[in-house]
Amino acid sequence: MEQFQLQGKAVRRAGGTRRQALTGVNASGNLEILVERVLADHECMVEVTTAVAGFRGTWDAVAQDFFTRASPGGLRFSINDGGARPDTVMLRLLQSVRLMEREP
Amino acid sequence: MIAAVQIGRADWYEASARDRIAGLLDAGSFVEFLGPEQRIMSPHLAQFDLTGAFDDGIAVGRGTLDGQAVLVAAQEGRFLGGAFGEVHGAKLLGLLRGARERPPRAVLLLLDTGGVRLQEANAGELAISEVIHAILNLRRSGVPVIALIGGRAGAFGGGGIITACCSRIVVAEHARISVSGPEVIETNKGVEEFDSRDRALVWRVCGARSRYLLGGADGYVTGSIAAMRKAAAAMIADVPSFGMTMLQAEQQRLTDRLHRFGACRDAPEIWRAAGLPEPDRVGDIDDEAFLTMPRIAGADHDAR
Numbered sequence: 540m541e542q543f544q545l546q547g548k549a550v551r552r553a554g555g556t557r558r559q560a561l562t563g564v565n566a567s568g569n570l571e572i573l574v575e576r577v578l579a580d581h582e583c584m585v586e587v588t589t590a591v592a593g594f595r596g597t598w599d600a601v602a603q604d605f606f607t608r609a610s611p612g613g614l615r616f617s618i619n620d621g622g623a624r625p626d627t628v629m630l631r632l633l634q635s636v637r638l639m640e641r642e643p
Numbered sequence: 644m645i646a647a648v649q650i651g652r653a654d655w656y657e658a659s660a661r662d663r664i665a666g667l668l669d670a671g672s673f674v675e676f677l678g679p680e681q682r683i684m685s686p687h688l689a690q691f692d693l694t695g696a697f698d699d700g701i702a703v704g705r706g707t708l709d710g711q712a713v714l715v716a717a718q719e720g721r722f723l724g725g726a727f728g729e730v731h732g733a734k735l736l737g738l739l740r741g742a743r744e745r746p747p748r749a750v751l752l753l754l755d756t757g758g759v760r761l762q763e764a765n766a767g768e769l770a771i772s773e774v775i776h777a778i779l780n781l782r783r784s785g786v787p788v789i790a791l792i793g794g795r796a797g798a799f800g801g802g803g804i805i806t807a808c809c810s811r812i813v814v815a816e817h818a819r820i821s822v823s824g825p826e827v828i829e830t831n832k833g834v835e836e837f838d839s840r841d842r843a844l845v846w847r848v849c850g851a852r853s854r855y856l857l858g859g860a861d862g863y864v865t866g867s868i869a870a871m872r873k874a875a876a877a878m879i880a881d882v883p884s885f886g887m888t889m890l891q892a893e894q895q896r897l898t899d900r901l902h903r904f905g906a907c908r909d910a911p912e913i914w915r916a917a918g919l920p921e922p923d924r925v926g927d928i929d930d931e932a933f934l935t936m937p938r939i940a941g942a943d944h945d946a947r
Contacts, residue, residue: 540692561679564659565696566721573679573697588694619694 541592545585545602549612552580555640562638563631565619570628573617574635583611585632589620601625605632614639651869655793656817658868660702660717663753666868667791667875668706668715675704677734685728687763696722699730703738709876711748714738720755720796727801728760732770739777742786749787749879752809757824758800771801778808779885787811787882791871792818792860793851799824810885811878813862813871814851816930820859821849843926847910852925852933856914857900858942865930896941913939 553576563571578584585602605611609632616632623631650658650666658666664673677683679697688695700722705714716735718725727735735752742750759767778788790806792798793815798806803822806812814820823831825839825848838844847853855863862878864870883889904913914922917939925933 540689540694559680561661561697564719564721565694569721571696575680590692590694617697619696621694 547606552612560638570620570623660719672706715751717753718755720794724757725755725796726760727767728763729766755794756802782885810882812860813874814860818851
């Protein structure tokens with residue numbers, strides 16, 4: 540098991556007004572993400588707890604790519620990972636930003 | 644998460660615990676207790692190098708069903724098989740004890756569990772005992788407790804016992820209810836006794852249709868969340884009383900059942916002995932045809 544934080548900068552604040560959202564499940568090959576609107580408008584962060592050690596570089600690459608694509612300013616993403624592939628991680632992150640745009 | 648407009652049509656088996664709650668209750672009525680943002684997580688899993696879940700695999704809270712106040716708990720069967728740990732069990736127990744203090748119209752238990760989490764087994768077993776106690780207390784005080792079963796983990800181990808202690812049980816086709824699961828039986832008694840890879844055998848023994856025909860479940864629904872919702876509402880309105888007379892009647896029913904069918908080695912033998920039509924096709928027909936089948940005599944007994 541490994542835990543780390545990945546910081547990022549966002550060009551703009553994430554859309555919507557919802558305070559939090561949850562998506563996914565911590566199961567084999569899957570992950571759960573809890574998103575909370577708790578950071579300053581131009582900051583974003585992914586906090587990872589993963590069952591699979593030794594892939595921090597891959598996580599960092601996915602997170603930085605995600606920060607650029609989605610510009611999730613103000614959002615903190617807390618992840619419980621059960622060994623999801625990078626493409627699954629990216630899909631869930633993008634999905635979680637969408638959920639924050641829904642009506643509360 | 645499924646879009647709100649589609650949630651009723653969605654399949655119970657495929658839906659997450661939270662989607663099941665969202666589709667079961669009146670739209671937007673669910674208020675969660677100890678939600679994931681509070682991070683009330685298992686204190687034990689990290690010792691085993693396992694990552695946890697923000698809600699420890701169970702969502703509990705209140706809401707309304709057709710305008711009636713209900714308390715609801717839903718296990719997430721995909722997280723550690725929906726198994727009971729310390730926090731997971733405490734959340735369910737707290738909900739049931741809260742129901743005693745401020746009685747709702749009913750408590751709905753969306754169980755989806757393999758039983759006790761082995762990494763925190765003592766706490767899990769204790770939680771299950773206390774949950775059973777709390778359910779029986781609630782029933783005695785007149786609050787219906789309805790089990791809705793149809794997730795991928797089924798209701799096994801202590802989860803099977805909890806299910807059997809509820810006022811009413813609704814199952815969908817995928818549901819399995821039992822105490823010792825197929826793999827456990829195979830491990831302990833050998834593959835000749837029970838081949839856990841024989842899916843047809845597993846469903847004949849502990850599957851929804853067998854449970855329903857034999858009286859181990861009170862309602863059988865097609866797999867949609869909407870169908871579960873309709874059945875749950877109907878069950879709340881029709882719950883038997885709970886007392887010594889009923890328990891004695893149930894004891895008698897089970898004694899008679901054991902006497903009649905105790906020598907049977909497989910479910911079709913029971914259906915044949917009970918005179919049901921086409922005993923070998925029970926698992927093959929579709930839901931609509933199945934729902935027209937008669938159950939064995941006494942299966943609709945109010946005793947449970």
